[in-house]
Amino acid sequence: MQDDFFKASETADELFSKLTIRAEYLRQEINRHAHAYYVADAPLVPDAHYDALFLELQTLEAQHPELITKDTPTQRVGGIALPEFSQVQHAVPMLSLNNGFEADDILAFDKRAKEGLATSEELEYAIDLKFDGLAINLRYIDGVFSQAATRGDGYTGEDVTENIRTIRSIPLRLNTAHPPAVLDVRGEVLMFKADFDRLNQRQRDAGAKEFANPRNAAAGSLRQLDSKITSQRSLSFFAYGIGALGAADLPASHRDLLDWYRTLGIPVCEENAVVRGASGLLAFYEQVQQKRSALAYEIDGVVYKVNAFSEQGKLGFVSRAPRFAIAHKFPAQEALTTVLDIEVQVGRTGAITPVARLAPVFVGGVTVTNATLHNEEEILRKDIRIGDTVSVRRAGDVIPEVVASILDSRPAHATMFVMPTVCPICGSAIVKLEDEAIARCSGGWLKCAAQKKGALFHFASRKAMNIDGVGEQLIEQLVDKQLVTTAADLYKLDTASLFKMDRMAEKSAANILAALENSKLTSLGRFIYALGIRHVGETTAKDLALSFADIDKLMAANEEQLLNVPEVGPVVAKSLLLFFSDQQNVDIVRQLIASGVHWPTVTPTNDSNLPLLGKTLVLTGSLPNLSREQASGLIEKNGGKVAGSVSKKTSYVVAGDDAGSKLVKARELNISVLTEAELLLLCSPALEE
The missing domain is CATH 3.30.470.30 (DNA ligase/mRNA capping enzyme)
Incomplete structure (x- = not known):
């Protein structure tokens, strides 16, 4: 209820008149939104906004029962039956x-x-x-x-x-x-x-x-x-x-x-x-x-x-x-707020991402001030303008996004966003290929500090080289102070260079140097993923490691050899060829290996003795002895691939305690379900080795 709607000096009749007007307004708004949600399947506002209106009307009617009408939405279930159906x-x-x-x-x-x-x-x-x-x-x-x-x-x-x-x-x-x-x-x-x-x-x-x-x-x-x-x-x-x-x-x-x-x-x-x-x-x-x-x-x-x-x-x-x-x-995953401005961010591959700067709004358990708009086409499709009231969604750890503009609330001063033509970081031209929705900075990682920082943060991340303590803030300083240009430079850091960082104590510096040293022992799949090759995700990197087993063979591979790798199509193959055709990228790989980065020998996937070769498995629930990472490692060691969701292509589902919807889906699709013991038995030839 608006704070200035009621005044302390009002008479009882004046107050009741305003209460009646407010209640009627709430009923109309709730009915309008309920029809859009329950009947038209096209909601106008987030659930939290509807809930707030409903709660206000409930509270008003509880305090003033004389306001309750026969048709008030608080006394009925939302929705009506459509006339097209019996x-x-x-x-x-x-x-x-x-x-x-x-x-x-x-x-x-x-x-x-x-x-x-x-x-x-x-x-x-x-x-x-x-x-x-x-x-x-x-x-x-x-x-x-x-x-x-x-x-x-x-x-x-x-x-x-x-x-x-x-x-x-x-x-x-x-x-x-x-x-x-x-x-x-x-x-x-x-x-x-x-x-x-x-x-x-x-x-x-x-x-x-x-x-x-x-x-x-x-x-x-x-x-x-x-x-x-x-x-x-x-x-x-x-x-x-x-x-x-x-x-x-x-x-x-x-x-x-x-x-x-x-x-x-x-x-x-x-x-x-x-x-x-x-x-x-x-x-x-x-x-x-x-x-x-x-x-x-x-x-x-x-x-x-x-x-x-x-x-x-x-x-x-x-x-x-x-x-x-x-x-x-749960706390609302969608809420209404105002777009104060639209700016662009530059990613590690040069991708230019428009970002909405928002009036602070509490959604999904946190206060959100920024939300992604993905790309220029998305802004045009959703018709998002600076000054608009918008619905913002945040689910779990997912980056908040602008879902839609509330056109009924658009102010006269709302202005359209215009994509910049040059990179805001390095001044290079922004280009957009015909077959892509995303515009990119043409400067590359050597010229564009934003791309450089993004590439270094990706290299050090947990699923890549897993260098504990080397996060965004440290990388920001290392690049700004021109102490690090490429990933290979990270392994050249010493105590003296780290002491140049803000708030860097002796123990912190020692921990970072130890983490860098520990990260040198990795896996070929992690190393390939850490290089940040466009279109090469964690799973594809593992597939490449299993297929080639050697970084030199991968760097020398032709298109036909790359296309023989599971899950590698023309787009990924082209990206790999382009990456390794750049001598600077090859030099960085050589420098990383020379600094001591290494990995155990990988068994190629053409080994016909691998019991899970060519199989896709999904893990669900808690296994009695193996952690999720241990089970995934066992599957991959035996030639299998671990997927996150169940589909017709799934070979087995490995189910433990509290298995949920993935187990239900497996049964619906008649997919074989394994216990941990059955998985171990299936992999027993490899275990005996």
């Missing part, structure tokens, strides 16, 4: 959840639940993830899937039965000889991140509009009038609740319900828990928040429910939500 009356309403944003909200929820059950003992709670998808009711009659409906307004939804049939993870017949006469399974249809990325790539290739996020993609896919389109969208489903149940006993608790669903063949997310008390709830929340960005799907919080159904029944419902459950939402 309507379905839910046998049991699909109500929404109240939200909690702070730890105090959860403590208050726990207190209310204990008071409602007249107990001082710690309650047992079941916890599920709050998926960012579309809520669905699946109806099974005598064990056979018969109908699916969206939440709609909570009482009437849209019939999307034929579209749901295209989701392969949803069973069309329950896995039981004694099915209930009627079973309404409540859950979420969602799209995994990898499937979302592939869908948007297809949209780009077809010149079609991209989806804003996986939630909108899932909702838009499910609401297709042609189920053939839905079948091409790779949707998934997780169950988390129950509606109507006929001729069967309800399990005793929410956890028992999920276990029952598993036996019936209904997909259930493995990321769940049963805990006691508010402390258990908050501890699980912190754990999930830490690994949120690593999950294969988007979530925006967790859901707490009193576990025992008998206790849920005693607590009952209030208005639009149950008293026995609450959604604990």
Whole structure:
């Protein structure tokens, strides 16, 4: 609520009049955004902005019940059924959840639940993830899937039965000889991140509009009038609740319900828990928040429910939500702010990246003042202007980005960004090749200090040469003081040169020199990756190391030899040939080796005795004895490749405790799943050597 909206000197009637106006404005705004989100699948503002409006209206109505109207959105579930679809009356309403944003909200929820059950003992709670998808009711009659409906307004939804049939993870017949006469399974249809990325790539290739996020993609896919389109969208489903149940006993608790669903063949997310008390709830929340960005799907919080159904029944419902459950939402990953200016940054390969300088905004748990705009074409496509109000997204450790401009809020003084023609660092011309979206500084690393610093930081980074203590700040000083020009110069540093750095003590200098010495023993794959060759990532570098086993052979390789390496295509091959055709780059490689950089001999991948040769494996969960790095090393030593996601090209999935969505995906695709013991047995010939 705006601070200057109400004045202390106002009469009661004047104050009530303003409250009425404010409440009506909030209702209109919430309804407008709810229609865009739930019906049109085209949200106008981030979830956090909508939540703030909703919370303000709830608070206003709680303090002044006389403001509550019959059509207020606080008394209903968001969304209406679309007229293009047949309507379905839910046998049991699909109500929404109240939200909690702070730890105090959860403590208050726990207190209310204990008071409602007249107990001082710690309650047992079941916890599920709050998926960012579309809520669905699946109806099974005598064990056979018969109908699916969206939440709609909570009482009437849209019939999307034929579209749901295209989701392969949803069973069309329950896995039981004694099915209930009627079973309404409540859950979420969602799209995994990898499937979302592939869908948007297809949209780009077809010149079609991209989806804003996986939630909108899932909702838009499910609401297709042609189920053939839905079948091409790779949707998934997780169950988390129950509606109507006929001729069967309800399990005793929410956890028992999920276990029952598993036996019936209904997909259930493995990321769940049963805990006691508010402390258990908050501890699980912190754990999930830490690994949120690593999950294969988007979530925006967790859901707490009193576990025992008998206790849920005693607590009952209030208005639009149950008293026995609450959604604990994560800090907003999207928020609104203003673009103060647009500047450009120069990367290690000369890439010119426009960056929005923003009015500070708290998003994703941190205060954000800068956000990437990727390239000039992206700015034009999104129509981002200086002075605009924009939506900013930050997920995990991902660099914040500007999602969209809020055109309704564009000021008259908003100005368009113009890409500079010369590099702001070295003054060299900025060029853009016809087949690339990114403009680049033409100065190169010898002339452009920004490219030089980027290349050195990449060389010293953890996944490259892993030189502890040599970070951005030190590299900035080393380059500015002209003590280091190339990566080979790092190994020429001594105590005297390091003492020229700001705030460099004797112990710090000794630690850096020790880290440089330790980094000299590396692997050929790390060394190739550290060189910073354009288009050569960590995995490609390992493939090159396994294929050539010698840096001299790689530097002398022709295009045909390079194209024989797995995952190396014409673009990567051209980049490698261009890099090693530059005598300065070859000289730096020679200088690095002369300074003592070395690696163990690599076994080429043409060794037919390697049991995992040509195989792609995915690791998921916690293995009993091997760390993730040890397991990856074992796989690579035996000729295999470790991938981050499961696809049809995956040969095996190695699963440990708490394996999640990757295991589900493997089972959907009928991919062989190995335990740690089975992986070790498969690699036993190499182990015996």
